[in-house]
Amino acid sequence: MDITATNLVKSFKDNHVLRGLNLxxxxxxxxxxxxGSGSGKSVLLKLxxxxxxxxxxxxxxNGQDITKLSELALYPVRRQFGMIFQTGGLLNSLTVGENVALGLREHRLVPPDQISQIVHEKLALVxxxxxxxxxxxxxSGGMKKRVSIARALTLNPRVILYDEPTAGLDPPMAENIDSLxxxxxxxxxxxxxxxxxxxxxxxKLAHMVNMLHDGKIVASGSPAEFRESHEPIIHDFIKRK
Ligand SMILES: Nc1ncnc2c1ncn2[C@@H]1O[C@H](COP(=O)(O)OP(=O)(O)OP(=O)(O)O)[C@@H](O)[C@H]1O
Ligand SMILES: [Mg+2]
Structure with a gap:
């Protein structure tokens, strides 16, 4: 799915998070x-x-402005999206399998007797x-991230939004998530x-990298273009890593 955001503005009271963002x-x-932290990345994904x-x-x-849709009309669009939340979002009182089944039960897209088959299949994929x-x-933290990816996969999304999928993971586990x-x-x-x-x-993963700064995408390019950039904002951000 192609997604184009134009002139996005989002404030929380006098906190002007997005200020005319294009992506x-x-x-x-x-x-x-x-x-940077607090620059509005998670807010952008939620929009x-x-x-x-x-x-x-x-x-x-795909050409349709979702900001104009009612909650009901938004539903079939949203169903094609999977979201991996920054905090994972698993319910601790449920088993792994029950967590993975949550979306399927909520959306009632498949008969109940097929749910366990789909849960097995998606857990096997991760x-x-x-x-x-x-x-x-x-x-472990990496396993929880994978469970949350398996849960998103149950609805066969066309788009997956990952919020910090490798944060807090050791390098081998981060690599494992990257490969997935x-x-x-x-x-x-x-x-x-x-x-x-x-x-x-x-x-490693990006076709295109976008840098969010002061409420806008201030740079957009291939990984090679970013690596070679002499723009101070980009250079400083990459250098610190
Ligand atoms: N629901 C909300 N209500 C009020 N303010 C919010 C809400 N969600 C986010 N914010 C504010 O919006 C700003 C951007 O938050 P956001 O979570 O998008 O940052 P981020 O770039 O994802 O940061 P991090 O890298 O730390 O995850 C912050 O100042 C935050 O306090
Ligand atoms: Mg965030």
């Missing part, structure tokens, strides 16, 4: 968004998936077939949007 997300590509309304601007999803009956508390994201993109053509602080993973 292009291309079908089948991996788009990475980088930017893109229609979880928060912008104050102004348009978000075209290499956690043997953890279905575990409680989330017994999993790349695999889903290459094998199933999932359009992917990744918010990250992890420049190694940004440069």
């Amino acid at each position: 292009e997300i291309r079908e089948g590509k991996i788009t990475v968004i980088i930017g 893109l998936i229609g979880l928060l309304p912008p104050d102004a601007g348009a978000i075209l999803v 290499n956690l077939a043997d953890k279905e009956n575990e409680m989330p508390a017994n999993l 994201i790349l695999n889903l993109n290459q094998q199933f053509g999932v359009t992917s949007v990744i918010v990250t602080h992890d420049m190694i993973s940004a440069f």
Whole structure:
């Protein structure tokens, strides 16, 4: 799915988070968004998936402005999106398998007797077939991220938005998540949007990198263009990593 955001504005009282932001997300590509803490990356993802309304601007999803849609009309669009939240978003009182089944139960897209089959299949895709009956508390951080990816996959999304998928993971586990994201993109053509602080993973995965600063995308280019940039803002951000 192609997504184009134009002139997005979003404030919380006098906190002007997005100030006329433009962003292009291309079908089948991996788009990475980088930017400092508190710059508005998570807010931007929530706008893109229609979880928060912008104050102004348009978000075209395959040409249709989703900011103009009613909650009901937004529903079939949102169903094509998967979101991996920054905090994982697993319910600790449910098993891994029950967590993965949540979206399927909520959306009632498949008969109940098919749910467990789909749960097995998606857990196998993220290499956690043997953890279905575990409680989330017994999993490592990377495993929890993978469970949350498996949960997003149950609805066969065309777009997946990942908020800091490798944050807090050791390098091998981060690499493991990167491979999974790349695999889903290459094998199933999932359009992917990744918010990250992890420049190694940004440069490895991205077709296009976008830098969010002062409420706007101030730079957009290939990983090579970013690496070679002499723009102070980009240079300083990358150098610190
Ligand atoms: N629901 C909300 N209500 C009020 N303010 C909010 C809300 N969500 C986010 N903010 C504010 O918007 C700003 C941007 O927050 P956001 O979570 O998007 O930052 P971020 O770039 O994702 O940061 P980090 O890298 O630390 O995750 C912050 O100042 C935050 O306090
Ligand atoms: Mg965030």
